[in-house]
Amino acid sequence: MIDSKIPEGPISQKWTNYKAHQKLVNPANKRKLDIIVVGTGLAGASAAASLGEMGFKVLNFCIQDSPRRAHSIAAQGGINAAKNYQNDGDSVYRLFYDTVKGGDYRAREANVYRLAEVSANIIDQCVAQGVPFAREYGGTLANRSFGGVQVSRTFYAKGQTGQQLLLGAYSALMCQVNAGTVKLYTRYEMQDVVMIDGRARGIIARNLVNGNIERFAAHAVVLATGGYGNTYFLSTNAMGCNCSAAIAAYRKGAYFANPAYVQIHPTCIPVHGDKQSKLTLMSESLRNDGRIWVPKKKEDAIKLQKGEIKGSDIPEADRDYYLERRYPAFGNLVPRDVASRAAKERCDAGFGVNNTGLAVFLDFSEAINRLGIDVVLQRYGNLFDMYEEITDVNPGELAKEVNGEKYYNPMMIYPAIHYTMGGLWVDYELQTNIPGLFAIGECNFSDHGANRLGASALMQGLADGYFVLPYTIQNYLSDQITVPRFSTDLPEFKATEDAVKARINHLLGIKGKKSVDSIHKELGHVMWEYVGMARTKEGLETALAKLKEIRKEFETNVFIPHIDGVNIELDKALRLNDFITMGQLIAIDALNREESCGGHFRSEHQTEEGEAKRDDKNCFYVSCWEYQGEDKDPVKYQEPLKYEAIEVKTRNYKN
């Protein structure tokens, strides 16, 4: 019933074989075919630009004022590629292997291999576009290393790699806009997919400036709308990031895969108050030189929590570098899921270091003493400044000197929701189970398994948009060339538009007492508390009960002002409506998956040392959830995972 359409042949030949035998669309026919691309991040912009350049007519939508604002822009660290420029033994196979292992053996092998295969092309493409990657004095490209790997394969542009890659894709997109092959719709938000005879044939979108509901037809629809991290209210996502397009597709019958796989990033600035709107990430690169610790003695932790002493007051002998203690081989550079859980474990045991007890220290004293302050500032100065602006503490500032030993102000960090590995289910062609509906980038589920490695999100977004979808979508479109352009006057368009309008009118008509944000915060609290870093059967059942109450509260007591034109409260309410559905989906999948793997940790399933315990016998599959109606539980299908190239093992970062 689930057909992932993985091509025949050995893993290294699958993509070559696919491309050799797939159907293509000839240039004259491309002009007759329209493609809607929703989203202008790395995946969306690169797909829209590439499809436009091939000759298709592309309609490209984004919710911001310009395609260049998409949240891919905030990615800091870098992009992986198997170039082996450093001569350190990297290869396509090794990148493939690291990604599958990092994903805790829950990704689809064939997709990941293809990702590793095209990774090198991405770097070539971006350099040709004028992306100013960091370089060596000899003029060649520079690389650095990231968590969970043994080679240096990460390409970067200062701490702004996402920005530079997105601006590269944006410039390619604007080139096509100028050529007339892509038409841009900025400040538009997709509300629903229009289905005709079982195929995706268009979308209904809301113009965020005048509030009008508009219809758009096309031969295929591509969703590149990112992840669902903002379900948790506080995350490192941008304020506008939402899962409404994906949930609209889910409600139309598209399977939602592995929703429980949510990545929690270990190094974010801790929550400081109930007015906070988002969490700020401090780059993973800080873990190269920073050491993570909490006090050894509980009385010190209590004094820290009361604000009676500062981190720098605690002498070296009384510090517990718990990652170095627990994971000697990888130390502070263990993968994100492992580092996050270890921080939570210490804080839950009462060793947290800020007023809420939910923070650990990231300390640069050792690095500054070893390298000198100038070198450390050269590497991390901008991050230190950013940290100071937010918290009023500068981690590069000398706090005290005892017997010649210099202590610097440590940063305080805590894990936060960062990325979602789950997403719309897609086959090898990146097509959902709805014909004509494709999902790319973070919006789909396929490449990162249960945990994503650093610098791999950018790689996947651009791989999908530049090198995979523009091929695979033709295999679908080749038999659509005789289908004439649709009229948006068809009854299916009207019916979908009417349903969207009815939903909006319903929300406006509630006229309750609570603001959208206040209900969203309640949702976030429940999700973080019960569906966050450590999940239990009991907690997840509590969460599902509470989510029902939140749904009821939203349906009966939300207040949205009636405003013509720009209505930011209505924008948020429509998104929250879908976040609640998403929250339920995450909790249901987490309850159903009776194992711990990657970002999904069930307290019932752990080793004696507190490490995640997978169940490869019973849980070696992708869970695919099918919508049954708002009041009913979704139905689960399984896509069994088949590993041909890699032997499935327990992840080990200790030795």
Add this chain to the structure above:
Amino acid sequence: MAKNISFTLKYWKQNGPKDAGHFDMREMKDIPDDTSFLEMLDILNEELVAEGKEPFVFDHDCREGICGMCSLYINGTPHGKTATGATTCQLYMRRFNDGDVITVEPWRSAAFPVIKDCMVDRSAFDKIQAAGGYITVRTGAPQDANAILIPKQDADEAMDCATCIGCGACVAACKNGSAMLFVSSKVSQFALLPQGRPEAAKRAKAMVAKMDELGFGNCTNTRACEAVCPKNETVANIARLNREFIKAKLHD
């Protein structure tokens, strides 16, 4: 430890590009000084919505200083007086004092019409970019990324120019409403890289022509743009653009 401050907020309300617009005033009480400026505006909106009033509209998204969406003119300065290299979203309330009057206005420029309150239309920047802000290269199989060596200094300089976030603070600060800092940063990035040279002349002419057409003013070297740029773009870029432009015109 955070302390609370109280102040008067004077914020711009304007219902569309043709409305005359006016300031609304509000006393903000006991705002923790570790809230960001935009979180303070979230509090304002919670209060307004609770009273059944229209919320105050402003653009914002990433809230970590990189997307370029936030665009508030605070006490007479684009993005307010933040630390060097920071946007509105990175401004924190600890930079203000108890009893202050804080004035919030939109970017004011003929080329950026107001959509509502402090939300303005900056699509002119996209149009300038579409006129030539790219290197024409097909997706597919370009040569190996290391085939053309680029001196580190050139790559670093191109990176500094490419850091522009397209927020428009330069236009808002300029008495002529000129977009020269924005345009020159893009032109400079590509002009400094060998991949960008073949189209350099065409690009400089096309982007400048589009900028003029869209109603941006001329540059008179006041350097207000440089002073407010959250990403520290410099007027050296404008000098480079002028060189590229004159060179291109001499070839015509």
